[in-house]
Each structure stands twice: as C-alpha cells, then as structure tokens.
Amino acid sequence: MSAHASDAVTEPLPSRRRSGLGAYAYATLATALAFVLAFVADRYLSVANLALIFLTAVLAVAVRTRMRVAVYTAVLCFLGYNFFFTPPRYTFTIDSADDVLTVGLFLVVALVCSRLATQLADKVASLRAAQVRASALLELGQRLTADRDEAALHAVTVEIAARALQTTTAVLVREGEPSAWRVAASAPHTPTLNPYDLAAADFCDRLAAPAGRGTQRAGRAHAWMIPLHADARRHGVLALFDAESRDLPDSDQRHLAEAFARTITQALERTRLAEALEKARVEGETERLRNALLSSVSHDLRSPLVSMIGAAGTLSSYETQLPPEERRQLLDAIVEEGERLDRYIQNLLDMTRLGHGELTLRRDWIDAAEIAAAAIERLRRLHPQQRIDAQLPREPVLLYVHPALVEQALFNILENAAHVSPPEAPIHVHVAADEDELRIDVTDHGPGIPEAERERIFDTFYSVARGDRGPRGTGLGLSICRGLIGAHGGRVEALPTAHGGCLLRMTLPRPEPPEVDA
Amino acid sequence: MNAASPRILVIDDEPQIRRFLDIGLRAEGYQVLQAANAEEGLALAATQAPDLVILDLGLPDREGHEVLRELRQWSRVPVLMLSVRDAESEKVRALDLGANDYVTKPFGIQELMARLRALLRDRLVAEDPETAPLYDDGRLRIDRLRREVHLDGVEVALTRKEYAVLSMLLAHAGRVVPQPLLLRKIWGPTHAQDTHYLRIVIARLRQKLGDDAAAPRWLKTEPGVGYRFIDAPQT
Secondary structure, three states: OHHHOOHHHOOOOOOOOEOHHHHHHHHHHHHHHHHHHHHHHOOOOOHHHHHHHHHHHHHHHHHHEOHHHHHHHHHHHHHHHHHHHOOOOOOOOOOOHHHHHHHHHHHHHHHHHHHHHHHHHHHHHHHHHHHHHHHHHHHHHHHHHHOOOHHHHHHHHHHHHHHHHOOOEEEEEEOOOOOOEEEEEEEOOOOOOOHHHHHHHHHHHHHOOOEEOOOOOOOOOOEEEEEEEEOOEEEEEEEEEOOOOOOOOOHHHHHHHHHHHHHHHHHHHHHHHHHHHHHHHHHHHHHHHHHHHHHHHHHHOHHHHHHHHHHHHHHHHHHHHOOHHHHHHHHHHHHHHHHHHHHHHHHHHHHHHHHOOOOOOOOEEEEHHHHHHHHHHHHHHHOOOOOEEEEOOOOOOEEEEOHHHHHHHHHHHHHHHHHHOOOOOOEEEEEEEOOOEEEEEEEOOOOOOOHHHOOHHHOHHHHHHHOOOOOOOOOOHHHHHHHHHHHOOOEEEEEEOOOOOEEEEEEEEOOOOOOOOO | OOOOOOEEEEEOOOHHHHHHHHHHHHHOOOEEEEEOOHHHHHHHHHHHOOOEEEEEOEOOOOEHHHHHHHHHHHOOOOEEEEEEOOOHHHHHHHHHOOOOEEEEEOOOHHHHHHHHHHHHHHHHHOOOHHHOOEEEOOOEEEEOOOOEEEEOOEEOOOOHHHHHHHHHHHHOOOOEEEHHHHHHHHHOHHHOOOHHHHHHHHHHHHHHHOOOOOOOOOEEEEOOOEEEEOOOOOO
C-alpha cells in the first residue's frame, strides 16, 4: 500500500551552510585564487576592472557561507586590492582620486552583494528545507493511513523520521510503571536507554513538553524527546538520539520532529478510535446474536419439551382410557421430539464453538462417499418415508477434513431439504469431484428460495429470526453449515434449479492425493 | 426369572437412564444388575460375574477408561460403552482398551438391544471368533482357508490388503473394529495414523462387492471410529 510514496520523496535536510573555520578557510582560498587571477589579468586589464574579479570571489563566498564570512572576504579583497594593485603599489595609500572612488565603491558593492547573496542562499535553503519537510510529512501521512495497527504506525514513523532528520529516531512507550520505558520502534539503530533517557522520557510524558538533551529537564540524556499526546491520551514520546551531542537539535530538526509527532499522534488516535468503534460494533452484534439465540433457545428447546411433557403427562393420566393407536402416537411423539431436541442442542453447541473461535479441526483422511453415506443414513433414520436418490462417485475421493463436522454440515442441508420437500418427491444427492474440488449437490423439490433471499438463508440472524417457527425447521442449521464448511476452506451456496426447487451446493477443496499402500 | 437368561450389569450414574435400561432389558428377558459409580460397578462385576457390562464413560468417581482397564485385568466379559457424540477419539481409545462396542447417547433402545444381541451371540458361539472358517450368506461367500471370496458365485479378485481388511472385519462380524487396530494389524504399527490407506481399501472393497456406502449390505462405516461387518441384515 505504501510503496507509491517512494523513498526518493524524502531527502535529508540540506546540509547547513558553512560558518566555522572551514568557511573562513574557504573564503581565504577563494580570495587567494582571485589574487592569482588578478595578477595574471593585471597585464591586460585596467586596475578598475580588476575589481570585478574580486567581486566575483566575494559573491562566490557569499552564496555558500554566512554573512560575516562574506564581509571578511570583502574586507580581505578590499585590503589586498588596495595594497597590491592601486598605485602606488605595495602600500595602502592611493594616489588618484579615481582609484579611491574605485576601491571605496568596490567595498560598498561587495558588502551589498554579499548581503543580497547570503539572503538569497538562505531563502533557497529554507525553501528546500520546507519542501523536504513537506514531502516527508506527506509520505508519513500517506503511509500512516495505509497501516492500521500501532506497531506498524510506529515502525513507519521512525523509518521516515530517521531518514528526514538524519539521526537515530525512536518511539518510546511506557510499560506500566514510571520509568519503565520500552523502545517500541527505532531507526536506523536501536538505542539503549540510559537512566538519563528514562528520566527525560518521564519528564516529557508527565509535563507534556520537550525534555532531554539541550533542555532544562534531564539535559544529560542522549535524546531530545517530545510527547506524543492527544488531549489527555498519552501515546508515548518521540526521541531524537545523538550519541555525541548534548545540545538541542537545530530548529529545522525540532520543527520537523514536532510535525512528525503531531502526525503520528493523530494516526495513533485514529487507530485507537477505530479499534474502540470496532469493539463496540462487535459487542453490539454479539449482543444481538445473544438475544436472537436466547429467543431461539427458548422457542426451539421448549417446543419439543412441551410436546414431550404433554404426551407423557397424557399417557400417565389416561393410559387405560386411551385406545392402543393413540397411545402409540403419543409414545412416538415423545421419541421424535426428544430426537429433535437433541439435534437442536447439537446445533447450538456447534454454533457456540464456531462463535467463540474454539472450533479445532481434527482432520483425517476420509472418502467423500463415506461422509455422504453417514449423513444420508442419519436422515433415513430420522425420516424413514423420505425418498433419497444418491449418486456417489465410483472412485474414492479422499478429503482431508474433520469428518464429523462435514457430515454435520451435509446433514443440516439434507434435513433442510427434507423439511421443505413433499415426502413423495425424492431428494437428490449428487457427489462429484474434479481434480481440485469436491462438489456435493443436494436438490429438493420444495418451493425453492426467491433469489433475493438465497444468500440470506445462511445468515445467522435470518435463520434465527425464521427459526423453527414451522413444525420441523433446522433453525441455525444452514448458517452453521456454512460456518463448518468455511472452516475447511470450502463454501456453500444456494442455486436455482430448472424445476423450481432449490439446489444447495457444498464445495470442498481436494488435497494432494497421498501415497497409498492398498 | 429364568436362571439361564444373561445377566447384564449397568454402570451409570444417572438414575433415570438406569431405570429405563432396567425396564427395557428386563422386558427383553435379561437379568439386570445396577451400579451408580465405578467402585460399585467393579465390585458387582467381580462378585456377580455378569454376562455383559454396559458402562457409561462419564462416571462421577473414576474415568470410564480407567474402569475399563481395571476390569480387563481380570475379566473378558463383553463391555458395551455409552458415549457422547463428538468424542470419536474417546470411543477409539476405549475400544483399544478392550471395550467391545459402543452406542452414542442419546440412543434408541432398539439399537442398544441389537448391539447386545451381537455381543452375547459372539460369546455363545466362540470365545475366539477367528475360528469360523467359512462365511456364506447366499450372495457373499468368504472361504478363509483358501482365502477366496465369491460374490453371487463369481470369484472376486482382491489384493492382499483388501482381503486382510475384509477378513479381519468378518472375524469381528457385527462388532465395530476401530480403525487404528485395522491399520496396526494389517499395515503395521508405524501406520496406525495412515487412515487414507484404509479409506482407499474400503472404497475398493465396496466397489468390488457392489456395496453401497449409503446403504451398505456388508461394510458399514462407523464415522470416526471404524468399520463393522454386517453379517445379518439389520432389522
């Protein structure tokens, strides 16, 4: 995501222009060069024109150094020009009024030029610095929006900051107690925190103000630190390390670091808010699901119990008065409703396991036909009258799955099909495989599902809302089915059929076939 | 009560389950002994010499597997476990420890009775089922001396592994044979986890015998646990 913000965008700040001894040496050298040129040119040019050579030297020095070095150069050239070239030569006295004017004007022009040139150079430098700062900040901003978690935000920040500030940069975060600071991210090196650094971090965090080297607070620290605070929320500190210096970073670095700190703080704050929102959303959804499940449980579990208690109570009170046929019916009802209750409980257990992410797959090699057979057999036991037309592959199709879970998923589909099918119409189960996938198609002759609802039948809320309002629903069956198959990397979808029923298709990936000794 | 009728010991901590088992078993003509925990159960097994034990794996005082292990140290009485769904590995472990079969709770009384009959029949016929040399149900004929299999009078060519699996299942006809046991006995101890070997052999056997996995005549899958040879069509 962040690749488009290319590395080239962030350059180091332009090197600070020379002052110091080096600058004076440079100025002296430039002056000496001007004198060499002037001595050569002296044969061909008038004395007045030689001033142009010195002026060039002054300008050359002025654009690359500070004002006072430029003035030094101007004065040096003025003196040398006067001494070596204006008659009488090798004295500081000047004969003609013209030459006095030339030399005097030279000094004035040289001083004015050097002032203008240094100002211009300053401006260019500050523009470049601003541009570098802006592009570093832009890159940081772009990359921070791409990354979501805190560790990634820290890493991106220190990487860009270290490059732009040309110094080891780190984000320090507090680990619980005071003075327990941890380097959350750093670039290009990982600094070790000494007690001064820890104290500086404490100051910085507590006072919400810069601390460390160059400040009044823990000034002996290796790092200069600024807080990463948003309102009352503390996200740690940004630290600029320097192994040698105990001085404040220069103002460019400070300003840039402060801008970085603001940007990262905003990003951290945004992440925190997003996480809080997500948590609230999940909690809301969990709450909704819990309520839906509770209402489902109270209905789905209670209605079989009502039948069972009612039937058993009737038998126990009126056993002798009832004709054998009615007694039989009541007894069958108790068994059937008990089995229904057992299936609901199984589905609820599966649901809870899926919901809590506690579903562990105990994978094993299994022939797809055996899974289909087991599910079909369960359905036959439950609906002995239901016709089932099964087409299984002739060759074994080995899957690497948790057999009981896939069987449960297929059983839920079959039960749903039996639920909507008229008993005389068969349910078709077609198991087929190509090289990559296994497909199990279950087709019923029920009323079908309107296209708009085809996806929704797998939705937990939908299933729960529709629930088992009918006499023999599968409740959470289909949404659990999708969950179980999804856990195996497969999918379940509802498709229309030519004759108006519904086709539920389960697809599972086929693994590399293992070697077999048969 | 007939003195010759088999005595069945029920070890289960749930009084309601014991009660309906008691009623059902007595209705089938068995004598019933009841125990509410492992200690009582082991004591009754030792003193009353039951013909069969129905053992719940979830007992309050001791783990069912431990009871089984102790029982097997001094008794070969057939044991039928009561287990819950989703505990396939537990069932396999119990079968390995010497349980003879299992039913999954909740179970129908008819299913339980069918399993009991199979276990008691084996006990009556022979202590060691390996001795029956010939199986013939009219369609399938397995001659274990000549190692020949005929289906509807036509010889079926089986590989050595296929024959070995069929023969081992037949030796325990009517009872579940756990898959790790099949793998250990036929492919060797290092292959106890290579279930895919077994899946392929079973699929090929079904293919050759024309058996339908979804409505098996002979080779029944017990999901997650093993396979069962159906010697008589189930009612």
